[in-house]
Amino acid sequence: MKKICYLVMAVVLFACNPDKHSRFGNEDETGDKKTAANKKTANAKTASTAPIISERVAAGTVIRSGPNGDVIATLTDYIPVYCAPLKNGWFPVLVNIDITAAEYTKPLFRKGHKIKVNGVSAGVLEKDIRLPVATNGEKMWATLNGYTEKKNIRSGTIVETAVVNFLHQHKGHSEEDLTPFIHNFQLEEDKSAIKPYTLYFNYESGIDDPSPMYRIALVCQGKQLIGVVHSRPLELPGSSSRRLQRGFTIHFLNGIDKSLQEDFCTKFNKFIVSVD
Numbered sequence: 001m002k003k004i005c006y007l008v009m010a011v012v013l014f015a016c017n018p019d020k021h022s023r024f025g026n027e028d029e030t031g032d033k034k035t036a037a038n039k040k041t042a043n044a045k046t047a048s049t050a051p052i053i054s055e056r057v058a059a060g061t062v063i064r065s066g067p068n069g070d071v072i073a074t075l076t077d078y079i080p081v082y083c084a085p086l087k088n089g090w091f092p093v094l095v096n097i098d099i100t101a102a103e104y105t106k107p108l109f110r111k112g113h114k115i116k117v118n119g120v121s122a123g124v125l126e127k128d129i130r131l132p133v134a135t136n137g138e139k140m141w142a143t144l145n146g147y148t149e150k151k152n153i154r155s156g157t158i159v160e161t162a163v164v165n166f167l168h169q170h171k172g173h174s175e176e177d178l179t180p181f182i183h184n185f186q187l188e189e190d191k192s193a194i195k196p197y198t199l200y201f202n203y204e205s206g207i208d209d210p211s212p213m214y215r216i217a218l219v220c221q222g223k224q225l226i227g228v229v230h231s232r233p234l235e236l237p238g239s240s241s242r243r244l245q246r247g248f249t250i251h252f253l254n255g256i257d258k259s260l261q262e263d264f265c266t267k268f269n270k271f272i273v274s275v276d
Contacts, residue, residue: 056154197267
C-alpha cells in the first residue's frame with residue numbers, strides 16, 4: 001500500500017509531442033472561425049484520449065505561498081498539478097518543474113524564471129525561491145508547493161467529479177464499459193487485495209502523506225462495477241453509501257445485493273486496517 005512520494009511525482013504525464021495544443025488539449029481561439037473550429041475538434045479528441053492522471057489548471061492560475069499568501073508562480077493553461085483535498089476554498093498543490101544539471105546542484109530560482117513541465121512552457125516564477133530537487137536517474141525536477149483557489153482547477157480533471165459524470169453518462173457498468181475512464185485516469189488494477197473483488201484505483205497525491213492510501217477505487221465483482229470507494233467528498237446520485245474504516249466511504253450502485261455489500265465492507269475494513 002505504501003507509495004514512495006518521489007516515484008509518484010516522477011510519473012511521465014504525457015507522451016512526447018512537439019505540438020503544445022494537441023499535447024495538452026488546449027483550444028486555439030485565434031485565426032478564422034473554420035480553422036479554430038477544426039482545431040477545437042482535433043484538440044477535443046486528443047484531450048479525451050490523453051491520460052489525465054492529475055489535475056489541470058486554467059490559464060493564468062496563480063500559485064501562492066498559502067491561502068491569500070504571496071504569489072509564487074503563474075501557470076499557463078492545462079498544466080498538470082497534484083492537488084491535496086480542498087480546504088476552505090483552496091487546494092494545496094504541487095507541480096514538478098524541469099531543471100538542468102546546474103540547477104540541480106544550485107536550486108535557487110530567480111523571479112522571472114521560465115517554468116517548463118515535461119519540456120513544455122508552463123509559466124513563470126513570481127519571486128526568488130529555493131526549491132527541493134530530485135532525480136530518478138533519467139530526469140531531474142524541482143518541486144513547487146503552494147496553494148491555489150478552487151476556481152483555478154479544471155473540474156473535469158478532478159477524478160471524483162469525473163467518475164460521477166462518467167457513470168451518469170454511461171449506463172453500462174461492466175469492466176469493459178469502464179475501460180475509457182480507467183485509461184484516462186491511469187487507474188491501477190488489483191485482483192488480489194480483496195478477493196473476489198477487483199479494484200481499479202489511484203492513490204492520494206502524497207502532499208499531506210508521504211505514504212498515501214487510496215484516493216478512489218472502482219470496485220468490480222464478476223466483471224461488473226458494484227461501487228466506488230473514496231477518501232474525498234463524492235456524491236453519486238442513485239447509490240447507497242456506507243462508511244468504512246480509516247475515513248473511507250463506499251457508494252454501492254442500485255440493485256447490489258445486501259449480502260454482497262456486507263461481504264465487501266467486512267473484507268475491505270479488515271484489509272485497510274492491516275496496511276501501513
